[in-house]
Amino acid sequence: MTLDERVIKVLGDMADDLTPEPDPYDRVRARWRRRRRQRTAAASVGLVALVAAGAMTAVRVQGDNAPNLADESDSNWTHVQAWSERLYESPPRGGLAGDKMYLQALASAVAQQQPAGKYREVRVLFLDDIGPYRIALVALARTAPTPNFWTHASRWLVADRGATVDKLAADATRVGDALEPYVEMELSKGDAGAPVVQIALAAGDCDFESAPWPAVKDWQPEATGSYLARAPQDAKPEWWRVTCDGVMREEGPAPGWLAPEGITEAEYATALSGIRGVRDPVSARDEVMSANGHWGYEVTGLPKVIWQGRISGAGEDANGQMYDGTGTMAAAPAVGGGWRGELSIRYDAIDPVSNGVGSSVSFGTRTDPGDPSSVVVVRLHDTATLVVTPANANGVEVVRGDTVVAQVPAKDAAALLSIGVKPGDVVRARDAAGAVVGTVTVDDDPLPGVSASRWHLE
Amino acid sequence: MASDDDSFREFVNTRYTDLLRVAYHLTGSAHEAEDLVQSALVKAMGRWRRIDDPLAYLRRIMINHHTSLWHRYRAREVVTAFFPERPARDTTTAVDERQTVYRAMRALPARTRAVIVLRYLADLPEAEVAAALGCSVGTVKSRASRGLARLRDALAPLATERSVQ
Numbered sequence: 001m002t003l004d005e006r007v008i009k010v011l012g013d014m015a016d017d018l019t020p021e022p023d024p025y026d027r028v029r030a031r032w033r034r035r036r037r038q039r040t041a042a043a044s045v046g047l048v049a050l051v052a053a054g055a056m057t058a059v060r061v062q063g064d065n066a067p068n069l070a071d072e073s074d075s076n077w078t079h080v081q082a083w084s085e086r087l088y089e090s091p092p093r094g095g096l097a098g099d100k101m102y103l104q105a106l107a108s109a110v111a112q113q114q115p116a117g118k119y120r121e122v123r124v125l126f127l128d129d130i131g132p133y134r135i136a137l138v139a140l141a142r143t144a145p146t147p148n149f150w151t152h153a154s155r156w157l158v159a160d161r162g163a164t165v166d167k168l169a170a171d172a173t174r175v176g177d178a179l180e181p182y183v184e185m186e187l188s189k190g191d192a193g194a195p196v197v198q199i200a201l202a203a204g205d206c207d208f209e210s211a212p213w214p215a216v217k218d219w220q221p222e223a224t225g226s227y228l229a230r231a232p233q234d235a236k237p238e239w240w241r242v243t244c245d246g247v248m249r250e251e252g253p254a255p256g257w258l259a260p261e262g263i264t265e266a267e268y269a270t271a272l273s274g275i276r277g278v279r280d281p282v283s284a285r286d287e288v289m290s291a292n293g294h295w296g297y298e299v300t301g302l303p304k305v306i307w308q309g310r311i312s313g314a315g316e317d318a319n320g321q322m323y324d325g326t327g328t329m330a331a332a333p334a335v336g337g338g339w340r341g342e343l344s345i346r347y348d349a350i351d352p353v354s355n356g357v358g359s360s361v362s363f364g365t366r367t368d369p370g371d372p373s374s375v376v377v378v379r380l381h382d383t384a385t386l387v388v389t390p391a392n393a394n395g396v397e398v399v400r401g402d403t404v405v406a407q408v409p410a411k412d413a414a415a416l417l418s419i420g421v422k423p424g425d426v427v428r429a430r431d432a433a434g435a436v437v438g439t440v441t442v443d444d445d446p447l448p449g450v451s452a453s454r455w456h457l458e
Numbered sequence: 459m460a461s462d463d464d465s466f467r468e469f470v471n472t473r474y475t476d477l478l479r480v481a482y483h484l485t486g487s488a489h490e491a492e493d494l495v496q497s498a499l500v501k502a503m504g505r506w507r508r509i510d511d512p513l514a515y516l517r518r519i520m521i522n523h524h525t526s527l528w529h530r531y532r533a534r535e536v537v538t539a540f541f542p543e544r545p546a547r548d549t550t551t552a553v554d555e556r557q558t559v560y561r562a563m564r565a566l567p568a569r570t571r572a573v574i575v576l577r578y579l580a581d582l583p584e585a586e587v588a589a590a591l592g593c594s595v596g597t598v599k600s601r602a603s604r605g606l607a608r609l610r611d612a613l614a615p616l617a618t619e620r621s622v623q
Contacts, residue, residue: 007609008578010559015479015579021492025470028499187594 076456083181090204093227094128109169131232134163152179181455184255195232206244213237214300216335252451253297276413277309287328298449299332307388317381331369334449339365364447375438385417393429483575518590521572562612573601
């Protein structure tokens with residue numbers, strides 16, 4: 001047995017004895033019901049823009065091509081399907097789209113590879129030589145589509161630049177269940193020195209624009225119009241957006257991994273240099289690394305850890321989501337202005353109901369939470385709000401209108417309120433002498449710097 | 459809907475352990491593996507009828523979820539770095555080997571670990587690993603190579619010891 005084989009055997013042995021907890025199906029159903037209730041409750045609170053609470057936040061995930069249709073109405077799904085159909089019906093794009101013989105031969109070759117009767121038609125939507133690659137996007141129309149599933153499948157085909165039809169058609173590595181209204185792909189990023197190619201495509205009458213990151217202000221129309229392709233020498237951090245019929249439908253960072261891996265020790269030191277509360281460098285580093293990967297080019301700089309400490313007495317919300325544990329708060333300047341933040345809470349013990357090990361709350365601020373004199377307010381749920389204060393604060397009060405609605409002591413640069421703050425509330429931190437050392441007004445801004453996808457709207 | 463539910467239930471009952479193994483290697487903890495699998499299944503449940511290949515879909519959800527949130531588990535991994543109780547056939551060397559590989563796995567970048575899990579544990583072809591991770595086959599090759607090399611380097615001293623004995 002070679003050493004590699006030994007490694008793989010040991011890996012296999014390690015999981016051999018795993019036994020699931022009882023009743024996995026019933027536990028899934030229970031979680032599913034809880035999540036639905038949480039979402040319903042969040043929608044009714046009307047403070048979604050202030051904070052988005054839950055076990056995870058939404059991320060734009062490369063490669064996950066199935067939208068969350070469970071949360072969309074039939075009407076929304078109809079709109080998505082209509083845009084998908086418009087893309088399918090659009091003329092082929094790309095520098096080689098005029099080579100009708102090649103396109104026809106490629107469509108035929110792909111069609112012949114498919115199981116008999118599964119697809120009624122194959123179309124080539126994109127063909128070009130970009131960098132060292134020949135790249136095609138083909139769409140396959142299902143013969144008998146079901147009402148709640150995509151009408152078309154898709155395949156990205158990649159071969160060497162100038163490849164023959166047979167070689168290009170032979171690539172079966174990028175198979176998609178769907179032809180979404182907006183299709184994007186990135187090649188090879190992650191390999192040191194490998195050429196990076198990025199492509200995105202929408203319906204033929206849509207228009208692409210791009211703007212360099214991190215400013216993301218100077219939007220310029222793309223000469224290619226309804227698609228965008230970046231050769232290796234042109235790929236760079238930037239945002240793309242797509243407008244169709246006068247409505248912006250898609251906006252976000254160019255495709256690829258959300259952020260480069262690798263944070264230097266100097267960068268970590270900077271990110272951890274202003275932590276308020278009770279420092280835990282190991283968790284702080286993890287938070288920086290995670291937030292960096294999570295937010296990627298939706299923020300304009302490396303996240304900084306704002307605060308760490310205990311959260312005790314926050315309890316759980318009406319849906320059973322727990323908030324007590326050890327908290328780490330990080331934030332970064334967001335594309336378009338403002339700051340994006342996340343409070344991660346690691347439970348002391350596994351939640352016996354959800355089996356969860358922690359939760360998180362996303363938030364946005366207009367002012368720099370990295371400023372040690374700032375007051376950062378994160379609403380956890382209806383009866384709990386965490387306030388991070390300047391280090392010299394020893395109390396926090398909340399003023400709603402002309403009335404003080406909460407007043408609690410602060411310790412280790414934090415205070416836990418037993419109310420859920422509302423937009424317009426003024427939160428003040430005071431020192432031992434009663435002087436105001438920090439203040440903030442709660443707003444209801446949307447989370448800053450978030451990618452948008454609006455194909456489900458009319 | 460009943461047939462969808464039946465199909466989902468059957469899938470959970472038959473494939474849960476497979477998913478749990480993948481999740482265990484991603485997270486390093488049986489409890490967190492349960493958490494990850496349950497979260498992924500909840501996400502899949504509402505759209506069950508729209509998923510062509512549930513196993514591949516769920517692997518992808520788990521990896522995307524884990525690589526974006528894995529830090530929350532990592533601190534816990536350090537604290538609870540133990541394995542499920544081993545049967546009597548284990549020798550001291552085998553336990554040492556597992557502990558060594560376990561530690562080396564935990565030290566890998568999350569995405570490299572995901573490649574190792576899918577390529578060598580789930581035994582997927584490189585192309586399917588690339589599809590699951592949304593990256594190129596070249597990226598899979600390089601990550602697999604680097605990751606396996608690190609695991610090999612970690613295990614090599616023990617293998618040498620064993621050959622001497």
